[in-house]
Amino acid sequence: MNEVILDCDLMRHPNSGLYYYCLNLGNHLQANLTDGNQIKVRHYVPRSVAGAFQNNHHNIVERRLHKYYRPFLNQCRVWHAPFQSGRILPDKRKYPNTKVVLTIHDLNPLHEGKPLKEQKKSLAHTQALIDKSDAIVCISEFAKSDVMKHCDVGNKPVYVIHNGTHKVLESSVPMGSFRPSRPFMFGMGYVNRKKNYHVLLSLVKDAEMDLVVAGRLDEGDYVESIRREALAMGIDDRVHLPGLISEAEKGWYLRNCSAFVHPSLAEGFGLPVVEAMQFGKPLFLSNRTSLPEIGGDLAFYFNSFEKENMRKTFHEGMQRFQRENMSGALINRSKIFDWQKNTKKYIEVYQTLL
Numbered sequence: 001m002n003e004v005i006l007d008c009d010l011m012r013h014p015n016s017g018l019y020y021y022c023l024n025l026g027n028h029l030q031a032n033l034t035d036g037n038q039i040k041v042r043h044y045v046p047r048s049v050a051g052a053f054q055n056n057h058h059n060i061v062e063r064r065l066h067k068y069y070r071p072f073l074n075q076c077r078v079w080h081a082p083f084q085s086g087r088i089l090p091d092k093r094k095y096p097n098t099k100v101v102l103t104i105h106d107l108n109p110l111h112e113g114k115p116l117k118e119q120k121k122s123l124a125h126t127q128a129l130i131d132k133s134d135a136i137v138c139i140s141e142f143a144k145s146d147v148m149k150h151c152d153v154g155n156k157p158v159y160v161i162h163n164g165t166h167k168v169l170e171s172s173v174p175m176g177s178f179r180p181s182r183p184f185m186f187g188m189g190y191v192n193r194k195k196n197y198h199v200l201l202s203l204v205k206d207a208e209m210d211l212v213v214a215g216r217l218d219e220g221d222y223v224e225s226i227r228r229e230a231l232a233m234g235i236d237d238r239v240h241l242p243g244l245i246s247e248a249e250k251g252w253y254l255r256n257c258s259a260f261v262h263p264s265l266a267e268g269f270g271l272p273v274v275e276a277m278q279f280g281k282p283l284f285l286s287n288r289t290s291l292p293e294i295g296g297d298l299a300f301y302f303n304s305f306e307k308e309n310m311r312k313t314f315h316e317g318m319q320r321f322q323r324e325n326m327s328g329a330l331i332n333r334s335k336i337f338d339w340q341k342n343t344k345k346y347i348e349v350y351q352t353l354l
Helices: 017-032 116-131 141-150 197-207 220-232 247-256 271-277 291-298 307-324 327-334 339-352
Strands: 002-007 039-045 059-061 076-081 099-104 135-138 158-160 184-188 210-214 239-243 259-262 283-286 300-302
Touching (some): 017 039, 017 271, 039 339, 135 141, 197 307, 210 247, 220 239, 283 291, 291 300, 291 327, 300 307
Parallel strands (some): 076 099, 099 135, 135 158, 184 210
């Protein structure tokens, strides 16, 4: 039996996209494997998430001694490194028969307005991981085009496998959670400059809606600037940043919002967009990086963040959504991003290296 190890180190950050990427990929790999695959998948996990998977007896729990001694690599035929800013543990000199699959989610530092020194440092780290890899997976066509433009992949195969999304379950909001009394727009993701949420404030005022943006308050000065601007505009009682929320709360917000908003400057994929798609909600996205690929012709795009342009895009988009009854088409599109189907593509990549 050929052993594949999925490195789940980044699951130490709960409620993150990478946490759910590893969790869903790991669970669906186990569900999709058959005797005919001749593959056994194990998860290399931090102790804090040792019980997270549906089948935890395949886990290898990280220990301090693994810095010096890694016996679990002796039988490993394929090591899957799931993130371009992460790590690759197998040393080719010690484990020459272990192949490496690297998943690249994005080269976002190149699109976020970061200082050139920071861009070069990030790109150099990704290139170092590419150099140690035998096959590369990108999570969108946009991410692949970025990699081919800015990195040297040599003759290594580069595949595109979209992420899937887990089913967001509907639930009542637990006591103590914020529940808007007015119609509201909903966004979710780390609250930082890259996500660009501050441009939505003019829409809040114009549309006479509330805005709820859930997710880790990632940059304190940016969060405070949003609050100050909302106060100056007289809409501070309608702009809500609850921080991290539960899956149950997420389900409630997605079911009850009037529209989903995601004006991000840089995305390798855009998982929150697909989660909102499951609920058939109007999607208002930036036209940057991978988002047009994910939303397709069923989303509405901010071609600029100038106030009047955003107002027009939102107003016309809401009218078209109602007129054409687009909810069902969005729900159907969400089924494209299916872990059950896309995990089989990862298994095919592993098999090319065995």
